[in-house]
Amino acid sequence: MQKRYEKLVTEHLSVKHTIAAGLSCLPAKGSAFASTQAAWRFFQNQRVTIAALLNPLLACAKQAVAKQCREYALLVHDLTDLNYKNHTRKLERIKLNKGLCGYQLQSSLLLSDVSGDPLAPVSQSLWTEKGLYTTRFEDRIEDAAALDELSKVIQESASWQWNKPVVHIHDRGADSVGHYRQWISLQALFLVRADAKPSVVWQQQSCSLGEIVSQLAFRFSRKVKIKGVTAKQYIAESEVEITRPAYPHRQRKGVVEGRKRIAGEAIKLRLVVSEIRDEKGKVLSQWLLYTNLPKSVKAKQIALWYYYRWEIESYFKLLKSAGQNLENWQQESPQALMKRLLVASMACVVVWQLGKAEGEDAKQARALLIRLSGRQMKWGVEFTDAALLAGLWSLLTMLEVLGDYEIAQLKQMAQTILPNFERFKET
Secondary structure: OHHHHHHHHHHOOOOOEOOEOOOOOOOOOOOHHHHHHHHHHHHHOOOOOHHHHHHHHHHHHHHHHHHHOOOOEEEEEEEEEEEOOOOOOOOOOEEOHHHOEEEEEEEEEEEEOOOOOEEEEEEEEEEEOOEEEEOOOOOOEOOOOHHHHHHHHHHHHHHHOOOOOEEEEEOHHHOOHHHHHHHHHOOOEEEEEOOOOOEEEEOOEEEEHHHHHOOOOOEEEEEEEEOOEEEEEEEEEEEEEEOOOEOOOOEEOOEEOOOOOEOOOOEEEEEEEEEEEOOOOOEEEEEEEEEOOOOOOOHHHHHHHHHHOOHHHHHHHHHOOOOOOHHHOOOOOHHHHHHHHHHHHHHHHHHHHHHHOOOHHHHHHHHHHHHHHOOOOOOOOOOOHHHHHHHHHHHHHHHHHHOOOOHHHHHHHHHHHOOOOHHHOOO
């Protein structure tokens, strides 16, 4: 099983194509069909559990927290739709936005608090028509709202025994006062982008965040790039109190349930405001951020950590259009899809580790992979994860072939295949 797992991870170290999104097969003596059959048996094997496939990712994460994180471990959570509209044999599909059909995936990605580098995906949750598949359980469980599932993941993260406190980061979809109270009761640290409209108590008055921002004193933080243009980031912060009741929003199978008013204790949060302005002072973007991080973490650091949140979007891109082509996988059951997702996630970890490896050897290895990938890099960009994937597969294929043929044989074959090309003619 261990050997098969390692082989499957290796077979995911490649860029998949829309018309061939199945497993890539190295040019060994076995056939591609045999490799595909072996993968099918692996994902259907009852001894291959979700927990067993998650363990290598958790082990990588624990090691990375110790080595790559300075004071905190950043855990970014987000949702993405998996479109399987044309995969009619896929089981338990649900209706998605824009008339699409498939599953909804919630992932939790560990980042370094120093560099923002992705380290490892540590949790996955997959919503289907019949319920929820999650790395927390082996079998399908009852459907749950996305933020309720997030609370379970936050609670589960306390058992991972990392040696640094975890900061849970989410976009505006997690701006929920009821869940803030839950997370505080769990003694969890969080950083969430807030909506400007709901009222809070500020300087003993009830007002919206939008009204507060206009009265804050901003200070210059750093120069940044936005769409290739140099701009400046300004930061302001204050303390606010939320006293309003929660009105949980629940949607099951497209039907919105009635909202209930749930009162709760007042909670005090730090409000950090980040504004990106051009040279003329025009505001290009604005983030309103809630956090319960201690004052020892500076506001500009908090804003930078939220900026790192974009890495989970890059992870989804690597899983989908830029790498693994997840939305064209042929696994029919959600459970088999989840198992393959965990294998593909380990392949992503391999690429990330190579990307941040230091030293001349690592630099030369990356240069070779970019050369083998045939990709054109943007000016000033050393590599991309997708290009490393493409180069890795070329390297692995080349090594496999060199184990079976001599260089002279390969040159002779090239001359046979391309007899009119000068570079392959005998000299």
